[in-house]
Amino acid sequence: xxxxxxxxxxxxxxxxxxxxxxxxxxxxxxxxxxxxxxxxxxxxxxxxxxxxxxxxxxxxxxxxxxxxxxxxxxxxxxxxxxxxxxxxxxxxxxxxxxxxxxxxxxxxxxxxxxxxxxxxxxxxxxxxxxxxxxxxxxxxxxxxxxxxxxxxxxxxxxxxxxxxxxxxxxxxxxxxxxxxxxxxxxxxxxxxxxxxxxxxxxxxxxxxxxxxxxxxxxxxxxxxxxxxxxxxxxxxxxxxxxxxxxxxxxxxxxxxxxxxxxxxxxxxxxxxxxxxxxxxxxxxxxxxxxx
Amino acid sequence: xxxxxxxxxxxxxxxxxxxxxxxxxxxxxxxxxxxxxxxxxxxxxxxxxxxxxxxxxxxxxxxxxxxxxxxxxxxxxxxxxxxxxxxxxxxxxxxxxxxxxxxxxxxxxxxxxxxxxxxxxxxxxxxxxxxxxxxxxxxxxxxxxxxxxxxxxxxxxxxxxxxxxxxxxxxxxxxxxxxxxxxxxxxxxxxxxxxxxxxxxxxxxxxxxxxxxxxxxxxxxxxxxxxxxxxxxxxxxxxxxxxxxxxxxxxxxxxxxxxxxxxxxxxxxxxxxxxxxxxxxxxxxxxxxxxxxxxxxxxxxxxxxxxxxxxxxxxxxxxxxxxxxxxxxxxx
Numbered sequence: 001x002x003x004x005x006x007x008x009x010x011x012x013x014x015x016x017x018x019x020x021x022x023x024x025x026x027x028x029x030x031x032x033x034x035x036x037x038x039x040x041x042x043x044x045x046x047x048x049x050x051x052x053x054x055x056x057x058x059x060x061x062x063x064x065x066x067x068x069x070x071x072x073x074x075x076x077x078x079x080x081x082x083x084x085x086x087x088x089x090x091x092x093x094x095x096x097x098x099x100x101x102x103x104x105x106x107x108x109x110x111x112x113x114x115x116x117x118x119x120x121x122x123x124x125x126x127x128x129x130x131x132x133x134x135x136x137x138x139x140x141x142x143x144x145x146x147x148x149x150x151x152x153x154x155x156x157x158x159x160x161x162x163x164x165x166x167x168x169x170x171x172x173x174x175x176x177x178x179x180x181x182x183x184x185x186x187x188x189x190x191x192x193x194x195x196x197x198x199x200x201x202x203x204x205x206x207x208x209x210x211x212x213x214x215x216x217x218x219x220x221x222x223x224x225x226x227x228x229x230x231x232x233x234x235x236x237x238x239x240x241x242x243x244x245x246x247x248x249x250x251x252x253x254x255x256x257x258x259x260x261x262x263x264x265x266x267x268x269x270x271x272x273x274x275x276x277x278x279x280x281x282x283x284x285x286x287x288x289x290x291x
Numbered sequence: 292x293x294x295x296x297x298x299x300x301x302x303x304x305x306x307x308x309x310x311x312x313x314x315x316x317x318x319x320x321x322x323x324x325x326x327x328x329x330x331x332x333x334x335x336x337x338x339x340x341x342x343x344x345x346x347x348x349x350x351x352x353x354x355x356x357x358x359x360x361x362x363x364x365x366x367x368x369x370x371x372x373x374x375x376x377x378x379x380x381x382x383x384x385x386x387x388x389x390x391x392x393x394x395x396x397x398x399x400x401x402x403x404x405x406x407x408x409x410x411x412x413x414x415x416x417x418x419x420x421x422x423x424x425x426x427x428x429x430x431x432x433x434x435x436x437x438x439x440x441x442x443x444x445x446x447x448x449x450x451x452x453x454x455x456x457x458x459x460x461x462x463x464x465x466x467x468x469x470x471x472x473x474x475x476x477x478x479x480x481x482x483x484x485x486x487x488x489x490x491x492x493x494x495x496x497x498x499x500x501x502x503x504x505x506x507x508x509x510x511x512x513x514x515x516x517x518x519x520x521x522x523x524x525x526x527x528x529x530x531x532x533x534x535x536x537x538x539x540x541x542x543x544x545x546x547x548x549x550x551x552x553x554x555x556x557x558x559x560x561x562x563x564x565x566x567x568x569x570x571x572x573x574x575x576x577x578x579x580x581x582x583x584x585x586x587x588x589x590x591x592x593x594x595x596x597x598x599x600x601x602x603x604x605x606x607x608x609x610x611x612x613x614x615x616x617x618x619x620x621x622x623x
Binding site: 035083086087090091092093094096097098100101102104105108109111112219223226227230234261262264265268269271272275276279 | 349394395398399402403405406407409410411413414417420421531535538539542571572574575577578579581582585586589
């Protein structure tokens with residue numbers, strides 16, 4: 001029991017990062033039926049954009065801004081205009097497969113133009129321990145968790161409290177009616193892609209100091225994001241958040257108490273059980289439009 | 292189809308088969324290895340094409356079934372059992388696992404099924420890697436013997452290539468028969484309109500599971516050939532990326548077309564060799580090419596051909612109508 005608190009905090013911290021990636025994933029699904037198999041690579045890439053900016057001489061804070069802006073340009077606008085828009089009329093499956101190809105492309109590009117080795121990445125939160133209830137807890141975990149919570153609250157506020165957020169939800173739920181009542185649906189869909197790009201850049205910034213920047217790290221991150229999104233509820237933002245936190249905690253506890261070899265299996269089994277017994281996810285609504 | 296067209300097709304098929312038998316006689320060891328690999332991957336992709344292309348169920352686990360087949364062959368043949376016994380075990384095992392894995396397909400929409408199979412694929416990889424007592428873990432199983440077929444040893448590359456080609460031939464005939472049988476028609480009905488299929492009395496539950504199980508069993512068949520081909524089996528080739536590669540082969544070739552997997556596997560296996568001069572850029576070029584192809588034609592390369600033929604047919608038909616029309620007007 002001695003390190004349970006530590007495990008929980010670390011689990012919540014990685015879980016919060018998974019949640020950020022999972023929220024972006026569900027946003028794309030809701031607004032444009034895009035199952036983005038490259039979401040993990042989307043989280044991997046911005047760290048390299050930031051590293052490249054730093055190598056070109058930019059200070060860390062500037063590199064972060066450049067990384068986020070480039071990510072919104074490439075993974076938001078570019079992804080939507082060059083891949084999703086031309087593929088959307090062909091249906092869900094060809095688009096999903098195109099994103100698989102995109103994942104390979106991004107991974108190989110990073111390997112080829114940067115390096116096949118893992119690179120260290122500076123942490124935005126100071127490292128070290130602080131004492132909570134008399135036990136040392138990594139400051140990095142607390143900082144990551146706090147930043148992730150702020151991001152999630154800001155996003156939820158944007159979606160639920162602002163006019164833009166309501167328009168986005170309308171565009172996602174019923175584009176035809178939304179168009180009739182004057183919601184600029186196209187612009188709202190573009191906005192969700194930009195928000196997704198911002199979220200993956202943020203996740204990248206938070207997770208890379210923990211796992212290092214490596215071209216292949218997207219596979220694990222992507223799977224965590226899918227599992228989080230499905231376990232929580234594919235069609236709900238709060239579901240994705242709950243799913244992300246749950247997966248983070250389960251993953252960390254499994255590593256400590258089950259076995260390090262089968263640690264990766266526990267979230268997968270959770271996924272299969274959830275799909276079999278509650279396919280809409282813990283917090284999701286059943287999808288009614290099936291035809 | 293006109294008889295001339297039919298003869299043309301049969302002739303073309305005969306030429307291709309003859310070329311596949313005769314041309315590789317002059318090949319070096321490596322060339323034969325690549326061609327054998329093409330045959331093996333085509334078998335696996337045909338299985339997936341049955342599941343995805345004909346029955347419309349997305350599976351991201353085909354690579355795991357190839358892995359199960361490969362490990363069955365590796366473990367059994369290195370313990371002195373014949374490959375044919377391993378083939379039997381692999382087919383039964385993959386069929387059974389595929390059947391069980393098909394159950395989620397009955398409950399959920401297709402994109403969820405993709406994730407169930409994805410999870411299974413990763414779980415299978417973990418088992419291959421961690422169960423040292425059975426699979427020798429990350430060190431892998433080496434020195435896998437190649438079988439004797441009717442007394443002929445296939446240790447050398449050329450006979451083994453013929454074994455792979457022969458197996459591909461047998462599997463192709465079986466699949467050809469299957470998709471023209473009532474079962475195959477039921478699979479297509481399942482893909483096109485499950486509700487109507489059910490109302491016509493097709494047991495959609497059973498056929499969904501069947502499509503999954505048969506497709507998975509073919510993955511197992513490919514695996515039992517893969518093990519003696521490489522003569523070394525370790526977990527790395529059977530990670531999720533093999534399943535994704537196989538899925539892309541089916542889609543790029545043309546899912547739901549009989550010859551789609553042949554073409555898709557050819558592109559995925561042979562293209563890296565042709566693009567060798569591009570060095571590390573090959574996979575990037577492949578990824579971009581796949582995306583461009585899917586944007587242009589989501590039904591793959593054979594989809595382009597199909598569209599072209601359909602257009603030509605309508606053009607010919609309208610030309611014939613144009614000729615026939617004045618005749619009809621002047622006739623009475």
